Amino acid sequence: MNLSIRHANIYDKNIICALGVTTFYEAYFEQDDSHDLANYVTESFSAARIEAELKDANSTFFVAELDGKAAGYAKLRENSEAECLSNENAVELQRIYVLERAKGRGIGARLLNRCAETARAKGYETIWLGVWEKNAAAIRFYEKSGFVKVGEVQFPYGKSVGTNHVMKINL
Numbered sequence: 376m377n378l379s380i381r382h383a384n385i386y387d388k389n390i391i392c393a394l395g396v397t398t399f400y401e402a403y404f405e406q407d408d409s410h411d412l413a414n415y416v417t418e419s420f421s422a423a424r425i426e427a428e429l430k431d432a433n434s435t436f437f438v439a440e441l442d443g444k445a446a447g448y449a450k451l452r453e454n455s456e457a458e459c460l461s462n463e464n465a466v467e468l469q470r471i472y473v474l475e476r477a478k479g480r481g482i483g484a485r486l487l488n489r490c491a492e493t494a495r496a497k498g499y500e501t502i503w504l505g506v507w508e509k510n511a512a513a514i515r516f517y518e519k520s521g522f523v524k525v526g527e528v529q530f531p532y533g534k535s536v537g538t539n540h541v542m543k544i545n546l
């Protein structure tokens with residue numbers, strides 16, 4: 376198995392859209408209303424939206440390739456705000472998603488390492504993230520990777536309100 380991580384560019388737009396929709400739907404289809412979920416992925420991973428994000432200087436995307444095939448991605452977002460971390464020199468890990476069939480092969484860990492290297496190179500001292508409180512598997516992955524919970528935030532979602540754990544790791 377050959378695993379590689381590369382910085383994504385504008386030519387990866389459709390790959391990010393495809394991975395974005397697929398992995399998000401896979402991650403939450405059992406817990407979410409299908410309409411809410413489909414509406415969210417259609418909006419959040421439209422070609423126009425992802426193109427704009429790829430061009431945004433605050434966004435850095437990485438694509439993970441397993442034997443040359445895109446199998447996961449991650450996104451760092453600079454200058455976003457986490458209520459629990461107001462005084463820290465921190466960057467957000469906004470997305471880290473791996474295809475269901477490719478999970479458990481070290482792709483998430485490699486994506487995270489690459490994000491940490493990039494964050495350090497940009498001068499950040501902390502990575503923070505928000506993870507849905509019901510996403511127990513991801514919370515275990517983050518805890519195993521050294522993240523600790525520092526707070527909670529509410530977010531509007533479909534017709535309801537969800538709670539995210541805010542977690543961070545010092546670089």
Ligand SMILES: CC(C)(COP(=O)(O)OP(=O)(O)OC[C@H]1O[C@@H](n2cnc3c(N)ncnc32)[C@H](O)[C@@H]1OP(=O)(O)O)[C@@H](O)C(=O)NCCC(=O)NCCS
Binds near residue numbers: 474478510512519
């Ligand atoms: C969370 C996710 C990115 C992890 O990626 P992955 O490629 O499956 O994880 P890895 O194989 O790199 O595992 C890295 C370490 O975390 C551990 N780990 C991963 N998932 C785990 C889980 N569900 N429970 C416990 N440990 C877990 C692995 O055992 C491994 O530990 P080790 O280094 O001691 O062997 C991936 O499972 C995923 O895409 N999940 C769905 C999307 C999602 O929820 N993303 C986060 C949204 S906030």
